[in-house]
Amino acid sequence: MPRTKNATQATIKEVAARAGVSLMTVSRAIHRPEVVAATTRKKVEAAIEALNYIPDAGAGRLSTQKSTTVAVVLPSLHFEGHARTVDGLSSELRKHGLHVLIADSFYSKNTEMELLRRILGRRPAGVVLINSAHSADGRQMLLGSGLPVIETWDFPSDPMDSVVGFSHKAVGAALTRHLIDQNHSCITFLGGPQDSDPRGNERLAGFRSAMADQHLDADRVVTVEQDHLTINAGKLGISQVLDQYPDTTAVICLTDRVAMGAMMECRRRGISVPDEVAITGHGGFDFSEHLVPSLTTTHIDAYGIGVHAGRILHARLQNQLLSEEQGRIDVGFEVVARDSSVRA
Amino acid sequence: MPRTKNATQATIKEVAARAGVSLMTVSRAIHRPEVVAATTRKKVEAAIEALNYIPDAGAGRLSTQKSTTVAVVLPSLHFEGHARTVDGLSSELRKHGLHVLIADSFYSKNTEMELLRRILGRRPAGVVLINSAHSADGRQMLLGSGLPVIETWDFPSDPMDSVVGFSHKAVGAALTRHLIDQNHSCITFLGGPQDSDPRGNERLAGFRSAMADQHLDADRVVTVEQDHLTINAGKLGISQVLDQYPDTTAVICLTDRVAMGAMMECRRRGISVPDEVAITGHGGFDFSEHLVPSLTTTHIDAYGIGVHAGRILHARLQNQLLSEEQGRIDVGFEVVARDSSVRA
DNA sequence: CTGAAAGCGCTTACAG
DNA sequence: CTGAAAGCGCTTACAG
Numbered sequence: 001m002p003r004t005k006n007a008t009q010a011t012i013k014e015v016a017a018r019a020g021v022s023l024m025t026v027s028r029a030i031h032r033p034e035v036v037a038a039t040t041r042k043k044v045e046a047a048i049e050a051l052n053y054i055p056d057a058g059a060g061r062l063s064t065q066k067s068t069t070v071a072v073v074l075p076s077l078h079f080e081g082h083a084r085t086v087d088g089l090s091s092e093l094r095k096h097g098l099h100v101l102i103a104d105s106f107y108s109k110n111t112e113m114e115l116l117r118r119i120l121g122r123r124p125a126g127v128v129l130i131n132s133a134h135s136a137d138g139r140q141m142l143l144g145s146g147l148p149v150i151e152t153w154d155f156p157s158d159p160m161d162s163v164v165g166f167s168h169k170a171v172g173a174a175l176t177r178h179l180i181d182q183n184h185s186c187i188t189f190l191g192g193p194q195d196s197d198p199r200g201n202e203r204l205a206g207f208r209s210a211m212a213d214q215h216l217d218a219d220r221v222v223t224v225e226q227d228h229l230t231i232n233a234g235k236l237g238i239s240q241v242l243d244q245y246p247d248t249t250a251v252i253c254l255t256d257r258v259a260m261g262a263m264m265e266c267r268r269r270g271i272s273v274p275d276e277v278a279i280t281g282h283g284g285f286d287f288s289e290h291l292v293p294s295l296t297t298t299h300i301d302a303y304g305i306g307v308h309a310g311r312i313l314h315a316r317l318q319n320q321l322l323s324e325e326q327g328r329i330d331v332g333f334e335v336v337a338r339d340s341s342v343r344a
Numbered sequence: 345m346p347r348t349k350n351a352t353q354a355t356i357k358e359v360a361a362r363a364g365v366s367l368m369t370v371s372r373a374i375h376r377p378e379v380v381a382a383t384t385r386k387k388v389e390a391a392i393e394a395l396n397y398i399p400d401a402g403a404g405r406l407s408t409q410k411s412t413t414v415a416v417v418l419p420s421l422h423f424e425g426h427a428r429t430v431d432g433l434s435s436e437l438r439k440h441g442l443h444v445l446i447a448d449s450f451y452s453k454n455t456e457m458e459l460l461r462r463i464l465g466r467r468p469a470g471v472v473l474i475n476s477a478h479s480a481d482g483r484q485m486l487l488g489s490g491l492p493v494i495e496t497w498d499f500p501s502d503p504m505d506s507v508v509g510f511s512h513k514a515v516g517a518a519l520t521r522h523l524i525d526q527n528h529s530c531i532t533f534l535g536g537p538q539d540s541d542p543r544g545n546e547r548l549a550g551f552r553s554a555m556a557d558q559h560l561d562a563d564r565v566v567t568v569e570q571d572h573l574t575i576n577a578g579k580l581g582i583s584q585v586l587d588q589y590p591d592t593t594a595v596i597c598l599t600d601r602v603a604m605g606a607m608m609e610c611r612r613r614g615i616s617v618p619d620e621v622a623i624t625g626h627g628g629f630d631f632s633e634h635l636v637p638s639l640t641t642t643h644i645d646a647y648g649i650g651v652h653a654g655r656i657l658h659a660r661l662q663n664q665l666l667s668e669e670q671g672r673i674d675v676g677f678e679v680v681a682r683d684s685s686v687r688a
Numbered sequence: 689c690t691g692a693a694a695g696c697g698c699t700t701a702c703a704g
Numbered sequence: 705c706t707g708a709a710a711g712c713g714c715t716t717a718c719a720g
Binding site for chain 3: 365366367368369372379380381384403405406407408409
Binding site for chain 1: 696697698699700
């Protein structure tokens with residue numbers, strides 16, 4: 001039964017009619033112009049131009065059974081490192097005619113399944129997870145889809161599929177060692193709620209093991225329940241740290257944002273950083289080098305993570321077999337020691 | 345001709361076969377379960393569950409000719425205000441079964457047309473532009489699509505269609521007046537390249553007119569060509585300001601990021617803010633209240649912009665006629681006066 | 689309450 | 705170099 005057709009977007013049929021050719025000649029003129037006679041091509045192009053024809057990508061995908069869309073799942077749009085990864089991914093995929101679709105994934109865990117359903121309902125060619133927690137059900141759903149799945153911003157020991165990231169445990173340990181090298185022994189870890197942040201927990205585990213290695217107290221941990229990962233969490237957190245562990249000489253903050261809040265609060269209270277309290281962050285936020293004192297943090301090649309993910313995805317879609325090595329890339333990280341933790 | 349079928353995702357046909365019913369009974373069981381007999385519904389549900397069936401949203405859209413996707417175009421993912429708008433839009437649209445698709449739009453202007461083609465090729469139900477410049481060609485293409493288009497984060501005098509935003513000129517003027525009220529007369533505007541930032545130019549225009557109103561020198565303008573809108577631009581820019589206009593007592597920075605860079609540089613140089621130089625930003629970034637001194641900025645209801653855009657879109661898709669007023673919402677802004685521009 | 693037919697916009701082989 | 709047929713996965717009326 002005929003339905004009302006889309007009032008405004010021209011279809012291939014209309015283009016064909018106007019150019020006086022058949023549908024598939026139009027299709028060919030678009031996708032393999034060299035196969036079409038120059039004169040007919042001209043006619044088709046003129047019709048496309050005149051009608052402002054834009055092919056329906058969904059209909060094309062349905063027909064070819066080939067998706068050109070890669071879905072990206074991120075916990076929120078609010079972290080600039082993730083944005084840089086999307087940039088890198090996008091520019092790499094573009095070379096291969098693939099496009100990034102960012103799901104609006106600002107959901108609580110409860111609705112993770114709903115989010116995944118929505119994504120899979122769009123039939124992407126692959127899925128890139130950026131720092132995304134996923135339940136057992138979610139993992140199963142993704143794996144069951146048979147799509148290439150790339151986890152990024154982490155380096156899990158039991159990856160679902162491909163991985164591009166780094167070890168958060170190593171981050172926690174490296175920052176702790178840095179502070180120990182600066183002669184600190186009363187180091188406190190300032191983190192967030194345990195259950196909602198697996199990567200943060202990994203960094204905490206790294207802290208604990210590095211402290212234990214040096215026979216230092218590994219239980220100096222303060223948790224801010226509210227305002228997860230915000231500047232305000234740092235402000236509140238540093239106060240708790242100084243209350244609970246007044247002998248603290250160094251604080252490892254979960255992220256640069258938290259560290260920024262902690263530093264601001266120290267300044268307000270007239271506590272000198274790094275002389276009275278050394279502070280470290282994590283994530284290489286743009287402001288970290290501009291703070292006074294400049295903030296010690298970790299540098300992560302966020303853009304590169306995206307590029308690697310794009311390459312792996314492309315290879316997978318070409319059915320190239322990847323070695324374990326090629327499909328699991330540890331991009332590492334770098335501790336950037338700055339004034340907030342190094343005395344002049 | 346039969347093609348290889350998607351290896352992994354189950355189709356409605358397989359579900360029907362497994363449940364022993366016809367395709368459209370499956371379709372009905374999904375969309376209008378109350379119309380289907382309880383027993384058949386159970387069978388269908390079991391089959392869906394067993395096969396992990398997720399309907400192909402693209403095929404559905406093709407068949408119904410109704411899109412449930414709203415495309416969002418933003419200049420980059422790096423500005424948190426925009427992210428909040430997406431949050432608001434997304435949560436509003438979700439109520440009506442609509443979903444947000446964020447285009448990877450991190451393009452230079454040259455490829456704006458390509459971006460728009462890609463978006464329109466996905467046949468969205470509408471388009472929301474967040475702070476997006478668009479060429480005459482781009483405007484025409486969008487309008488020609490016949491889709492509802494909502495411009496946000498601006499309040500142009502010649503909108504394409506619907507608008508939810510605020511006047512950047514008013515922002516520039518209000519910040520200038522705030523500084524004049526604080527007895528400043530040597531006020532310098534610190535901005536970016538003229539040609540790439542229409543909103544910034546509007547704020548500059550607001551500055552100029554507010555200065556002229558008080559018969560003050562409206563030409564104290566410094567432009568940083570590189571590092572557009574970054575912290576580093578502020579760092580570089582404040583130096584230029586002090587070089588070119590050494591009598592400056594107040595600086596209006598294009599955004600909070602730029603202001604942050606300026607403040608950090610002042611601190612490094614031992615220039616007291618606000619006593620020697622007052623500083624204002626724009627955009628209500630999360631860090632602004634936590635800086636020391638806290639930063640004077642503008643507060644914008646970013647989330648609310650998204651919610652309004654979502655409501656307008658929904659109304660438009662219901663073919664509701666909107667009054668001029670309903671389709672053009674000025675959410676305004678608020679000058680948040682803080683320590684960086686107000687002496688104790 | 690359930691099913692056979694027709695169609696959404698496009699493309700892939702196959703003929704000519 | 706170009707076209708008629710069949711199909712991608714789904715849904716909308718229409719019968720029954």
